[in-house]
Amino acid sequence: MNKIAVAGCFSFLCLGTLSAQEVSHFSFDLGAGFTTPVGNTGTYLDEGWNVQGGVGYNFSNYIGVMGQLDFNSMGMNGTALGTSGFPGGYIHVFSATVDPIVHLTPRSHFDLYAIGGGGLYHWYQQFSAPSGLVTNSFSGNFPLDIPNSGDAYSVNKPGWNAGMGVALGTKWHGKVFAEARYVHIFLNNGERADYVPVTFGFRW
Numbered sequence: 001m002n003k004i005a006v007a008g009c010f011s012f013l014c015l016g017t018l019s020a021q022e023v024s025h026f027s028f029d030l031g032a033g034f035t036t037p038v039g040n041t042g043t044y045l046d047e048g049w050n051v052q053g054g055v056g057y058n059f060s061n062y063i064g065v066m067g068q069l070d071f072n073s074m075g076m077n078g079t080a081l082g083t084s085g086f087p088g089g090y091i092h093v094f095s096a097t098v099d100p101i102v103h104l105t106p107r108s109h110f111d112l113y114a115i116g117g118g119g120l121y122h123w124y125q126q127f128s129a130p131s132g133l134v135t136n137s138f139s140g141n142f143p144l145d146i147p148n149s150g151d152a153y154s155v156n157k158p159g160w161n162a163g164m165g166v167a168l169g170t171k172w173h174g175k176v177f178a179e180a181r182y183v184h185i186f187l188n189n190g191e192r193a194d195y196v197p198v199t200f201g202f203r204w
Contacts, residue, residue: 024058024173024204025057025058026055026056026057026058026204027055027056027057027058027064027066027203027204028053028054028055028056028203028204029052029053029054029056029066029068029177029201029202029203029204030052030053030201030202031051031052031053031177031179031199031200031201031202032049032050032051032052032199032200032201033049033050033197033198033199033200033201034047034048034049034050034197034198035047035048035049035050035072035073035074035195035196035197035198036195036196036197036198037074037193037194037195038182038194038195038196039192039194040192040194041192041193041194041195042194042195043079044076044077044079044080045074045075045076045077045080045091045195046074046075046076046077047074048072048073048074048075048091049072049073050070050071050072050073050197050199051070051071052068052069052070052071052197052199052201053068053069054066054067054068054069054099055067056101061103061106061107062102062103062106063100063101063102063103064100064101064103065098065099065100065101066098066099066100066101066115066117067096067097067098067099068095068096068097068098068099069094069095069096070093070094070095070097070197071092071093071094071095072092072093072095072183072195072197073090073091073092073093074090074091074093074195075088075089075090075091076088076089076090076091076127086127086128087128088127088128089125089126089127089128090125090126091123091124091125092124092125092126093121093122093123093124093185093193093195094121094122094124095119095120095121095122095159095183096119096120097117097118097119097120097159097161098117098118098119099115099116099117099161100115100116100117101113101114101115102114102115109168109169110166110167110168110169111166111167111168111169111175111177112164112165112166113164113165113166113167113179114162114163114164115162115163115164115165115179115181116160116161116162116163116181117160117161118158118159118160118161119158119159120156120157120158120159121156121157121158121159121183121185122154122155122156123154123155123156123157123185123187123193124152124153124154125152125153125154126152126153127152155187155188157185157186157187158185158186159183159184159185159186160183160184161181161182161183161184162181162182163179163180163181163182164179164180165177165178165179165180166178166179167203173204174202174203174204175202175203175204176200176201176202176203177199177200177201177202177203178198178199178200179198179199180196180197180198180199181196181197181199182194182196183195183196183197
């Protein structure tokens with residue numbers, strides 16, 4: 001009886017060890033896609049593009065955390081330019097965030113996951129040419145004071161993101177993924193900027 005109990009405990013420990021070895025603790029990803037401004041932000045900005053990269057750590061098959069750098073670029077549309085007096089312009093947003101990730105189907109080749117977090121967002125706006133001193137608001141009453149074409153406006157603000165994604169396994173033990181997130185940035189005077197980057201890439 002004791003031998004059976006010892007054998008059972010040994011088998012349990014072996015299974016636990018094998019399960020733990022299935023987790024690849026180190027993770028990284030690279031991706032690119034398109035970005036859609038939403039809400040009031042969508043009134044003034046055109047659809048753009050994004051690139052992202054990150055490294056992370058998996059605590060288990062289900063839970064991990066990613067440190068990510070993202071870059072989003074969007075152009076100003078006719079509504080924004082018509083009220084500003086400038087003929088062209090664009091918005092760049094560079095962000096550094098910490099994003100927990102929860103794998104809902106970790107043992108499947110089809111990995112459904114939720115991801116989201118927060119961090120610092122660097123908002124940069126540039127007009128292509130001047131038409132005099134302009135004080136304008138286009139992304140939620142965001143103030144501009146740009147006297148000539150060489151000037152730009154930038155600010156660092158906190159923000160958060162949340163979304164869902166799917167990843168499909170490959171023969172290289174990594175996964176190709178597609179994900180969409182909602183991004184919210186806290187701008188000046190209680191205003192906000194909102195956009196949705198949709199990204200396709202590879203995650204190890």
